[in-house]
Amino acid sequence: MSSEKTERLINLTLGLLASKRYLTKNEIFRTIAGYSGTPESMERMFERDKDELRSAGIIIEVGGLDPLFEDEQGYLIRSSQIQIQPNDFSKAELILMVLAANYWSQSNLDDSAKNALLKIASIDSGVTEQIDSNNGQLLVQNFNHESSQIRSLISAINSRRYIKFTYKSLYRMVAPIKLENIQGFWYLSGLEDRWMKRFKVIRFESSVIVLTDTEPFDKDQLMKDSTFADNSEMSLQKLQAFIRIGKCNNLRKNGLVKPHDGEWESLELGFTDQEQMIRDLLWNGDDVQVIAPTTLKSELLYRLQRLIK
Amino acid sequence: MSESAVDRVSRALDLVPFILENPGIEISALAKKFKINEKQVLADLELIFLCGLPGYTPYELIDLTFEDGLVTVIDPQVLDKPRLFNEIEAVVLVLGLSIMKNVINDSKRLESINNLQEKIAAKFSAIENISFTTSSKPKFYDLVSEAMSSRRSLNLTYSSISRDEITQRFVAPRSIYLAQGNFYFVALDRKSNQERHFRMDLIIDCELSDDPGSEEQTISEDANLFDFRINTRNKYLTERYSELFTDISQQGNSYHARGRMNNREWLKRLVISNAPDIELFEPADLKKEIEERALRTLALYQ
Numbered sequence: 001m002s003s004e005k006t007e008r009l010i011n012l013t014l015g016l017l018a019s020k021r022y023l024t025k026n027e028i029f030r031t032i033a034g035y036s037g038t039p040e041s042m043e044r045m046f047e048r049d050k051d052e053l054r055s056a057g058i059i060i061e062v063g064g065l066d067p068l069f070e071d072e073q074g075y076l077i078r079s080s081q082i083q084i085q086p087n088d089f090s091k092a093e094l095i096l097m098v099l100a101a102n103y104w105s106q107s108n109l110d111d112s113a114k115n116a117l118l119k120i121a122s123i124d125s126g127v128t129e130q131i132d133s134n135n136g137q138l139l140v141q142n143f144n145h146e147s148s149q150i151r152s153l154i155s156a157i158n159s160r161r162y163i164k165f166t167y168k169s170l171y172r173m174v175a176p177i178k179l180e181n182i183q184g185f186w187y188l189s190g191l192e193d194r195w196m197k198r199f200k201v202i203r204f205e206s207s208v209i210v211l212t213d214t215e216p217f218d219k220d221q222l223m224k225d226s227t228f229a230d231n232s233e234m235s236l237q238k239l240q241a242f243i244r245i246g247k248c249n250n251l252r253k254n255g256l257v258k259p260h261d262g263e264w265e266s267l268e269l270g271f272t273d274q275e276q277m278i279r280d281l282l283w284n285g286d287d288v289q290v291i292a293p294t295t296l297k298s299e300l301l302y303r304l305q306r307l308i309k
Numbered sequence: 310m311s312e313s314a315v316d317r318v319s320r321a322l323d324l325v326p327f328i329l330e331n332p333g334i335e336i337s338a339l340a341k342k343f344k345i346n347e348k349q350v351l352a353d354l355e356l357i358f359l360c361g362l363p364g365y366t367p368y369e370l371i372d373l374t375f376e377d378g379l380v381t382v383i384d385p386q387v388l389d390k391p392r393l394f395n396e397i398e399a400v401v402l403v404l405g406l407s408i409m410k411n412v413i414n415d416s417k418r419l420e421s422i423n424n425l426q427e428k429i430a431a432k433f434s435a436i437e438n439i440s441f442t443t444s445s446k447p448k449f450y451d452l453v454s455e456a457m458s459s460r461r462s463l464n465l466t467y468s469s470i471s472r473d474e475i476t477q478r479f480v481a482p483r484s485i486y487l488a489q490g491n492f493y494f495v496a497l498d499r500k501s502n503q504e505r506h507f508r509m510d511l512i513i514d515c516e517l518s519d520d521p522g523s524e525e526q527t528i529s530e531d532a533n534l535f536d537f538r539i540n541t542r543n544k545y546l547t548e549r550y551s552e553l554f555t556d557i558s559q560q561g562n563s564y565h566a567r568g569r570m571n572n573r574e575w576l577k578r579l580v581i582s583n584a585p586d587i588e589l590f591e592p593a594d595l596k597k598e599i600e601e602r603a604l605r606t607l608a609l610y611q
Contacts, residue, residue: 003356006314010321010360014371017387018362031363052315057395083390093425100405106486109401115323116398118342122326122391138412140405141488151397158396158435181404181441184489202545249468249475249511283582286605287473301610306585307603 008034012049013058013077022063022074050075058082084123094120094127099137107140108147149201152208153179153188160216163190166206167199174199175217196226239269239277240291247287250280264289278303320345321357325371325388332381339380354380362386399433404441408487412446443490447509450485453494456517457482462499466514467507471575475513480505503571535576536591539564543586550579577602 015032016023025046029035035042050060059081062073079085089097097120104113121128156163156176164173174190174197181187186201242264243251255269267288271277278300281288290297320343327342328334340347354375361370372383394402406422406429413419430436456463465478480496483504487493492509499520539546541562547554554568570576573595580589580599589596 006317006321007356007359009314009318010357013318013322014361014387015363033363033365053318056315056319057392079387079390082392084393085390089425089428092421093428096406096409096422096425097402097429100402100409103405103408103487104401109397112395112397112401113405114344116394116402118323118327119391119394119398121342122323122330125330137485138408138492139484139486140408141486141493154397154400154435154439157438158433178438178440180439182490183442183444184491247473249473250470253468279582282584283470283578284473285578285581285602286609289609297610301607303584304603304607307581308600308607 004034008032008045009049009053013053016060016075016077017079017082019076022061022076024072024074028075084119086123089123091124091127094124095131098128098131102131102137103140105139109140109150111147112151149204149208150179150186152210153186153201156208156210159210159212160219162211162214162217164209164211165204167204169205172199173211175219175222177219177223191222191226194226196223236270236272237274237277237293237296239267239271239281239293239296241267241269241281242289242291243267243284244287248284251284251288274299317353317356319392321353321360322388322392324353325357325373325382325385326391328373328380329382329385329389333379334381336375336378336380351375393432394429396433396435399429400436400439403429403436404439407441408443411443412450414451443487444492444510447492447512449512449515450492450509452515452517453482453485453509457485457494462518462520463496464516464518465507465512468511468513470508470511471572471578478505478507479518480507533570533573533576533592533595534567535570535589535595536565536567537580538588538590539566539583540586543583546583546587 011033012028015028023031025043028046029039029042035045037045054060058077061076061078061081063076064073098117101113101116101120104110107113117128152163153176155161157179160175162173163176164171166172172192174188174192176188176190177196178189179186179201180189188199188201189196190199191197239255241251242260243257243266244263245265248267251267251269252265255267258266260266274296278296281290281296281300282303290300324339324343328339336347336350340350343350345353354373357371358373359370363369369386370384371386371388374381374383403426406426410419410422413422453463455461460481462479462481465480467476467478468474469476479499481499482494482496485492485494493506494509495504495506497503498505538560541559541564544564547557547564547566553570554566556567558565576589577595577599580587581602584603589599
């Protein structure tokens, strides 16, 4: 790591942020500390610096200085595009944000929540000091996913970049459209070729690679040309089973229960996630007997056999 | 791994406004807040001290003092405001506010939260495509919160999932959490004197007791040692139950996990419901009980 380069990047940010007008490259090379060498080397240095600052979320605006000379471009950073302004949030809103960020203090999104809290403490330190602990507050625990995976997906959705990952042993290239957390699990909806599919993030078999070196995709055009894939993993199925009277409380509370005989009741229950359904049925052991679907019944019996040595 | 220049730039842009709002802050506190060591804080401050606006005279440089372990910004130049929330921070805030909407009762506050969510989301088009759904607020959520804040106990009629039966419990709630979309609370079971986790939507009835929840009760150490193997396909189990494990290591396609658990019935059901991705090695007698239950279940289909 070069301190000189870091110093130059900070000086460039400050210089462009302080300027009230677009600065040309020549003005930048002449006035911002750290640029030296031949015009070509300064040019290369500046191009790399711009890319690096942009990768950190610093928006550098490019604008023409004179409408008659289009090739004379200038550069500027607007405070409103990179800094929180004094009147952006009221004190009541800052308090709400601190409470919202504190929810995540035991989850794997804690790092991002803490960074948000640092920024709130830079606006009004009193607010974060007032509500510095989770005394009595609700906490989101775990999150079942590696935070880096979720961060990559959010970033790709925001920047409309294609992503690559392995899912069900296949290498996929997907245009990510939507990320939903349902009952603690994240689901990604995205376009693979022209098919809109839904992927359960916990079942990703590799890290997500965001393709930053390709052009952003045109979401509206892709959506117009897309077709919804039948994702059997999430399609609605109906469970038919017998459950022992007074047992299987986790199943009966969401299903339709009818009397059957002196020992058993019949149960009908809709479900979308077969894997979760199998776990719920196994949880109840010999207090439940599955009638249908037969594929689910076969899988259940297979798993029970595996428990016996 | 060495840090990139752009990571240091980002931190410098965050450090200056933070110190400006927190004058006289200790270097050790800064290190803790920014999750770096004190040496790195000093290196950052020395670097920031050399930066400023074109001209670079003392009037144009960022001016700060860091003596006797205390730091103050005298002149931040244009770094007088924090950076905007990045996309992940914005998502965390907006989703946190969604959870808050689920548990509050005040309609005026609800409107403020909606407005705030819109304000944060305005700069990030992705946020409208990211959602977080939880169960609806459980019926007894407010009563559990009240018991916790007033340090009182609760009489519960509870549908226990692990025992699959309705039980009467006398508990002192300690904390509330959200996991897998469900609301839970941790409480001291006053009868067994052990810590227990309760899912709020499984409470059938609940009332506040006048008996204050004692702070002096101790948690029993009467717990079974367990030892099992989890297939990496079900990695989420290692995260979901991470608080139970005292030791976990990866061996090829599986994780080897050890820990303590005082609820044998729960442990038994956990292994059966995740078969064959969890294999139990210890306790041996529990392993035998699991096999017996699997045999009884298979017998239903013969």
